[in-house]
Ligand SMILES: NC(=O)c1ccc[n+]([C@@H]2O[C@H](COP(=O)([O-])OP(=O)(O)OC[C@H]3O[C@@H](n4cnc5c(N)ncnc54)[C@H](O)[C@@H]3O)[C@@H](O)[C@H]2O)c1
Ligand SMILES: O=C(O)C(=O)C[C@@H](O)[C@H](O)[C@H](O)COP(=O)(O)O
């Protein structure tokens with residue numbers, strides 16, 4: 001796919017643009033950006049009040065840098081702090097966030113700033129979409145996952161007991177500031193989880209990137225230029241897809257590789273710490289490739305290569321890798337039936353003809369999915 005040209009600015013900062021007409025915005029990637037947040041945001045909304053939505057972990061480590069930077073630039077910050085974890089993508093916490101933003105008198109010309117991982121980004125973005133029928137928001141992603149995926153593209157929302165991300169809105173940010181320095185405080189398990197979404201871009205349509213990751217993943221985990229390159233390549237891929245299909249009427253669904261199985265497993269595990277989003281996506285991607293191989297669409301060796309790389313970095317690749325109880329196969333099929341790509345009951349999966357050759361498969365036979373899941377749970381006759 002044609003990727004947006006990346007501009008490398010002085011001091012290791014890379015800038016990309018998400019082209020969406022009058023809702024276009026920049027993604028700025030590099031170290032030290034939290035301290036520049038005030039100046040960069042004041043250039044867009046001088047004097048604004050800024051409701052900073054963040055979680056407790058991120059607040060402890062990074063909130064004061066952002067607040068100081070905003071104040072120094074003449075902005076007026078008010079923090080709204082939620083508990084960390086997927087359970088915060090709920091109606092109860094959404095209400096708490098909206099209350100906090102209203103109490104801070106965030107008006108239509110003010111801003112919401114999401115400071116955190118994908119949970120905070122999805123929650124704060126949805127709150128911004130709903131507050132006074134829509135206020136602008138800035139994404140300041142602090143997890144690898146949020147820097148390579150969730151901060152870009154405007155999907156916002158919360159979970160339901162019926163499934164993952166079932167309530168939400170498309171609401172694009174006006175700016176994304178990805179400070180790569182903050183990843184130094186991210187726990188390894190969370191870094192790995194975000195890495196699954198990095199590998200996803202290679203598996204979708206960029207085989208050379210996947211091969212590069214197979215060689216360089218330790219450098220990506222170690223920090224430095226390889227990490228920034230992986231983040232910039234991921235953001236360029238996502239920006240290109242979002243620019244041509246903002247609301248997922250076509251190609252954008254490719255970004256859902258691994259998510260049909262993955263979301264069902266996440267919901268099945270109760271949106272708990274037992275299974276992080278990226279871990280679910282890693283299992284889901286390995287399954288999408290194994291299912292593709294079982295259907296004769298892709299070589300079994302490609303499915304093996306995908307699983308081998310995910311395992312090498314320490315990610316799970318099988319249902320058996322999830323600790324604790326899960327729903328039975330019918331329960332998982334019920335969760336899959338709630339996937340947002342389902343149309344009039346017909347299942348859509350992202351399948352693959354090979355590494356970097358993913359495609360949207362509509363009207364996938366539920367019986368084939370069911371027997372695949374049964375085999376997977378039994379240990380699997382698949383590669
Ligand atoms: N909107 C989208 O397009 C999109 C894309 C991918 C994923 N998502 C969503 O993103 C969520 C997962 O995001 P996530 O993996 O970032 O999870 P998360 O937001 O729960 O963050 C992971 C954990 O790391 C902590 N953390 C974050 N940054 C830190 C830092 N710099 N230092 C120390 N701790 C830090 C958080 O407090 C949390 O405990 C899921 O809900 C998923 O559905 C959305
Ligand atoms: O941005 C997208 O489009 C994606 O599908 C990215 C995914 O990584 C992300 O998890 C997204 O939230 C899933 O979308 P959903 O529509 O299936 O909820």
Ligand SMILES: [Zn+2]
Nearest residue numbers: 197259277281
């Ligand atoms: Zn995802």
